[in-house]
Amino acid sequence: MHTAPRTVTMKSVDMDLKPFMNLMVVLIPMLLLSAEFSRVTVIDLKLPPDRGSTPSRLQKTPFSSPATDKLNLTALITDSTVTLGAKGGFLPTVRYREYHRYTARDDHNSFTVEYHPGSTVTHPASGRTMSDQERQDILLYTCDDKGALEHRLYTPYGELVTDTEGNALAAVARGDSVYALSFPRRLIVVTDPQEYDLRPMSVYDALHNRLMKIKERYQDASDRDAIIIAAENSVVYDKIIQLMDTARKAQFPEISISKVRS
Amino acid sequence: MKTPHGRSAVQRCAVPLQVTSMMDMFTIILVFLLKSFSAEGSILTNADNLALPNSDSMKKPIAVNLQIAVTNDMVLVDNLPLLPTADIKKMSPDESNPVIPKLYDKLHTCLKLEEEMVKSGALNATDRKVVIQIDKNMEFDVLYKVMNTCGTAGYTAMNFAVMQREE
Secondary structure (H helix, E strand, O other), X not given: OOOOOOXXXXXXXXXXXXXXXXXXXXXXXXXXXXXXXXXXXXXXXXXXXXXXXXXXHHHHOOOOOOOOOOOOOEEEEOOOEEXXXXXXXXXXXXXXXXXXXXXXXXXXXXXEEEOOOOOOOEOOOOOOEOOHHHEXXXXXXXXXXXXXXXXXXXXXXXXXXXXXXXXXXXXXXXXXXXXXXXXXXXXXXXXXXXXXXXXXXXXXXXXXXXXXXXXXXXXXXXXXXXXXXXXXXXXXXXHHHHHHHHHHHOOOOEXXXXXXXX | OEOOOOOEOOOOOOOOOOOHHHHHHHHHHHHHHHHOEOOOOOOOOXXXXXXXXXXXXXXXXXXXXXXXXXXOOEEEEOOEEEEEHHHHHHOOOOOOOOOOHHHHHHHHHHHHHHHHHHHHOOOOOOOOEEEEEEOOOOEHHHXXXXXXXXXXXXXXXXXXXXXXXXX
């Protein structure tokens, strides 16, 4: 059969993306259904079986036998101080000032104010009283006896900078060897002092630092992983959880809870 | 556009749907959703008015356990309201061994039930585990009374439910 000579024309043909689109349309709803945007996790309280949780039994052990190899590490938290105790003695008390970060529900405005017991917090723009539910974070900053905030250096990753002895630093120079507070401590040689951020030292970082020192010194204690968190009645639950996080970061995963008698 | 003859030229040509940009968007959404994908779903449920504290904990709850939720106004056991939180706050804070009677009775019944199930072979063992969800603005006093009640009732393995901090 004879056919007429055809002219060959170049035509650009788009890739047929329809099947892929179909796939996407199915996949996205499926993934949306099984997506988790806020993850609920749990914190284990590792109560030793012999101790249980009854306070009468809890009260017997602390500080009674300093001669044994027991560490008996205790973190006491009150409304304005945190104290660490171990081996029957106490480290100097860390005093703190409390700041609350709020995010308003109506206009999503975020602001931080210092907290004074009994005071109410108002929205800076509308003057509305803020509810506890809008409080996002409780920030605790260390201060000295006169109430002045203590500023220390932080790395760009938000880790506290300490010297070889584990003291938090307020200034560094080029060429200094410093440690970043992580587990284990990370050695840094300062190349640019400008990249370190001087800001109020968080109580949790100060405690983390002290706990790490205790952990390093008392490696052979029989209860080297255990810590008792003791709190006053009025301490907010959020602070206790943050304290537990700090303890776990400093490798004290066996957390018990106790109460400070007033 | 006007032709010299004064009539507008109708261009008859099918314009293909431009899907490339849409595909880009879909790909990004897909990656984002895959990141937050969880095959297990969430075991813990929490009430609307319950704000859990943020924590670095990465431990996911594995099994379904007894749940105690303490919100600002009610205490719930396994999502059923049991008593008002104000009742707990009213109790004397200085008692050395505070036990919340209603909660104790409820927990005791639950433990009995679990033991019955072990006897009949429905459960392997009572793990005496309880997940405590407390509002992050609650005082320590309430937490202490609830924990002490759990311990006295025989639930010695306690877990605190927290919100995982976003990286």
